[in-house]
Amino acid sequence: MKNYKKVHVGSEPRTELHDQLNLTGAEVSVNNLPAGGGIPFVHAHKDNEEIYIILNGAGTMIIDGESFDLEPLDFVRVSPEGKRQLKASDDKPLEYICIQTKENSLGNYTQDDAIMIE
Amino acid sequence: MKNYKKVHVGSEPRTELHDQLNLTGAEVSVNNLPAGGGIPFVHAHKDNEEIYIILNGAGTMIIDGESFDLEPLDFVRVSPEGKRQLKASDDKPLEYICIQTKENSLGNYTQDDAIMIE
Numbered sequence: 001m002k003n004y005k006k007v008h009v010g011s012e013p014r015t016e017l018h019d020q021l022n023l024t025g026a027e028v029s030v031n032n033l034p035a036g037g038g039i040p041f042v043h044a045h046k047d048n049e050e051i052y053i054i055l056n057g058a059g060t061m062i063i064d065g066e067s068f069d070l071e072p073l074d075f076v077r078v079s080p081e082g083k084r085q086l087k088a089s090d091d092k093p094l095e096y097i098c099i100q101t102k103e104n105s106l107g108n109y110t111q112d113d114a115i116m117i118e
Numbered sequence: 119m120k121n122y123k124k125v126h127v128g129s130e131p132r133t134e135l136h137d138q139l140n141l142t143g144a145e146v147s148v149n150n151l152p153a154g155g156g157i158p159f160v161h162a163h164k165d166n167e168e169i170y171i172i173l174n175g176a177g178t179m180i181i182d183g184e185s186f187d188l189e190p191l192d193f194v195r196v197s198p199e200g201k202r203q204l205k206a207s208d209d210k211p212l213e214y215i216c217i218q219t220k221e222n223s224l225g226n227y228t229q230d231d232a233i234m235i236e
Contacts, residue, residue, distance in 0.1 A: 003200030004181040009191045018227065021195040025167045025219030026144065027227065028193065042235040047226050049143045053215065055173070063122040073127045075146065077139040082121030083235050097171065100231065101143030105223035108165055109136065109145065113218065117160040117201050 027100035033059065037094075038087030045080040048100040052076040052086070059094035061086050070094065079103070145218035151177065155212075156205030163198040166218040170194040170204070177212035179204050188212065197221070 007020045009030045017028040027048075033039075035057075052061070054074040060067055062085040063078060070076075078084055080103055088094035107113075125138045127148045135146040145166075151157075153175075170179070172192040179188055180203040181196060188194075196202055198221055206212035225231075 002181070002184075003197040004179075004194055004202075006186065006192055006194045008189070009193060017193055021169070021193060023167070023169070023195055023224070024221050025223045026169065026217065027224065028169060030191070030193075044233045044235060045231050046233060048224075048231045049141070051139070051141070051144065051146060053171075061122075063120070066120075068124065071126070073148070074124055075127060075135055075139060075148075076122055076124045077141055079121040084122075099144065099217065100224070101219050102223050102225050103142050105143045105220050106141070106145065106166075106218070107220050113163050113166045115162045115164060117162060 025101060025105070027098075029098045031096050031098060033086070033088040033094040033096075035088055035093050036090050039085060042083050042085050044083050045100070047102050048080055049103045050078045050084075051099040051101075052078070053097040053099070054094070055097065056093070056095040058089040058092040059087055059096075060089070070096075143219060143223070145216075147216045149214050149216060151204070151206040151212040151214075153206055153211050154208050157203060160201050160203050162201050163218070165220050166198055167221045168196045168202075169217040169219075170196070171215040171217070172212070173215065174211070174213040176207040176210040177205055177214075178207065188214075
């Protein structure tokens, strides 16, 4: 089996990459909310830390009732227990990536994990 | 302590977000290679799976000697043992995110980890 896999993502409302990429350390989804749209529920997590990466558009995130605006290249870490809501702005869609990893799962940090070949 | 942290990333050559976001399950870096530029070494990893997310521009990745082109919204998973090289194309820069997570560290998958609040 090859040591890599590549997938190209289009503009679908939601693309989940865990199975497509054979990921073993993360869930990754790519999401497109239309202007005025939002995730229709508030949720938290049991074990997983989430990272939101804003790609395009504009929106608002609410964590534990605290609201803040989102713009491209904003990166947000949410702890498992954070009660989260996300919506696109009224006049712009919101394209973002959501990554889940298990809290406290990372062992080796940066250079400690790299092996230089040449 | 709040259950979230937000950081905005600019166009620096490399931004590492592990410390800035207090990440515990992943390393995340945002990288800008100029046209014609590349990572000047071949490397693999001990424990960490990598996910490359192409944001803008064009480039080439070489894994275990096999070369393929990169375009925006390509997602690539590389196993720890994959010997990897990355370069921007000669006429376009390459903006990408690199995520490291520990191989086989994810426990709960998608809905299994979510807790619905309301």
